[in-house]
Amino acid sequence: MQKDLRTAWLLLLLRDGASYGYELRRELRIRAMELDPAVMYRSLRDMERAGLLCSRWMHSKAGPKRRVYDITAVGHVELARMGEAIKSTRDAQNAFLMALERDPSNDPGRP
Numbered sequence: 001m002q003k004d005l006r007t008a009w010l011l012l013l014l015r016d017g018a019s020y021g022y023e024l025r026r027e028l029r030i031r032a033m034e035l036d037p038a039v040m041y042r043s044l045r046d047m048e049r050a051g052l053l054c055s056r057w058m059h060s061k062a063g064p065k066r067r068v069y070d071i072t073a074v075g076h077v078e079l080a081r082m083g084e085a086i087k088s089t090r091d092a093q094n095a096f097l098m099a100l101e102r103d104p105s106n107d108p109g110r111p
Contacts, residue, residue: 005086
């Protein structure tokens with residue numbers, strides 16, 4: 001699930017516009033997704049190979065060139081699919097927690 005959530009977050013962040021690795025990593029950290037840089041860049045490469053992202057090199061005024069990532073049409077479709085899967089998981093977990101918190105003495109089916 002961790003890899004799927006990481007992929008979903010990266011796609012969601014890129015949905016709002018192209019970005020580069022350092023900025024993506026900072027945004028993930030703000031959202032409590034701490035990633036080793038090597039893991040994140042490997043994920044971005046894998047996502048690009050899968051057609052979810054595209055990338056290009058851009059010159060930077062403040063330093064070396066940066067690889068900028070952007071979501072593709074296929075990435076948008078995958079983001080929607082992943083969002084539905086996360087909602088389904090959330091709903092199942094909420095149902096479990098509600099059942100767990102229910103007072104069994106109020107259950108009319110219990111002896």
